[in-house]
Amino acid sequence: MLIRTPVAENGTRCSTCALGQICLPVGIAAEDATRMDALVSERVRIPRGKLLYRQGDPLTTVYGVRFGTLKTVLTLQDGRSQITGFHLPGEIVGLDGLGKMAHVSDAIALEDSEACVLRFDELQELARELPSLQIQIMRLMSNEISRDHDMLVMLGAMRAEERLAAFLLNLSQRMSTRGYSATEFLLRMSREEIGSYLGLKLETVSRLFSRFAESGFIQVKQRQVKLVDMDALRQLVGSRC
Amino acid sequence: MLIRTPVAENGTRCSTCALGQICLPVGIAAEDATRMDALVSERVRIPRGKLLYRQGDPLTTVYGVRFGTLKTVLTLQDGRSQITGFHLPGEIVGLDGLGKMAHVSDAIALEDSEACVLRFDELQELARELPSLQIQIMRLMSNEISRDHDMLVMLGAMRAEERLAAFLLNLSQRMSTRGYSATEFLLRMSREEIGSYLGLKLETVSRLFSRFAESGFIQVKQRQVKLVDMDALRQLVGSRC
């Protein structure tokens, strides 16, 4: 259904990828990185709104986001759903399903996106030979656990205002790591999706945007946001995250 | 501060541990499991209320709970805190700090407990030689991510009643895997701790217990609970988790 394209002989792979300092190759020596190139033999394009994988699908591959943005969504039987993450270039998605060898969430593109396909068995195999890769995989998973715990704090202990401020600051930080402006960016997700992620309703999110704008913390025009007073936002959060 | 005891030459180790089918050795062949014995050269006792590790501590070891119950807590600068997990025997704690090589939460004993000390570098080393151990570590981490996502759904999309029902069912299931009764058990945590975990106040938790008891779903006497009508609880949750 999705278009899978083999990577050209001389195409960009891990060892030459611009995301090298964010993605899987972090901390891996140049000579080892070339061995990782064999991992990425194909990529998938995911048009906006389409699913990369679906809850329950057998898991044989995980994915590295190459460009675009994905969301991962967990759906309850009664139809209620929760977005568990927004995924930017350089992030690995699908790791949550490794334990069951089946995907436990849906992954959906928020804009036209592309992902590197990583066969899990090959990844496993190579990790055995490259200790630094093994460490990096564990580090990535550990960081995801740690991020999830931060989210638990947000949902469990913060008020709506604090959650949105933390969300904006977190996004800002991630955009900036990827070479984009830390203060001005385009939200790829709707108010409803932000709400789902933060455990709020879209109306609440919308009101908060308006309130933040009135207070002069941010400027908003549709999905284009500009963080004007990051310190004020930080003060709202009061702390880490 | 905590008492660390070397494991006796002929003491119980991984290959002979009763928790073998829950803990690290899952899926590892008998002859390989004996090699894991070398990993567990000491154990720690954590008396009730004491910390096993603290947010910010450098991470050189992770821990396998041997008996007792631990909670992991994330604290914000303003003092608010969130319990990110309750940990029963056979569970590995500390994995969330691997990425930063420092602990990102406090681990505190809810009752007198004991944990196996696993040096991370040794674990890493052995995982390289035993592919099945490498897989098992990844599986454990993946399961933790997946559990955290389930928690996100609870905190983001469920009402108080549903959260408590899901909590009780989850605890029931975990007790039963460990050979305890699935319907009758002692809560090792206070109402306030349950509340912190579920993103609720202790009064709300207390009221819900009373309400569930009135409805005949459960019987409660202090921390002793008996699940009388599990189907009713499942219906409350309406779904998975």
Place this chain on the structure above:
DNA sequence: CGACGTCTTGAGACACATCAACAAACGTGG
């Protein structure tokens, strides 16, 4: 026995949800 921590229960407050109307932006096909 008294002192302390834990739990229960009630009354009232408040943050966020719900319901509803409208406005703005977007996409599509003529």
Place this chain on the structure above:
DNA sequence: CCACGTTTGTTGATGTGTCTCAAGACGTCG
């Protein structure tokens, strides 16, 4: 390019689930 329907976002009025504050009961342990 415009007209149209659809999706997405804004804002207001009202409702409600959970929190807050408070008092008292229970259980535990010195």
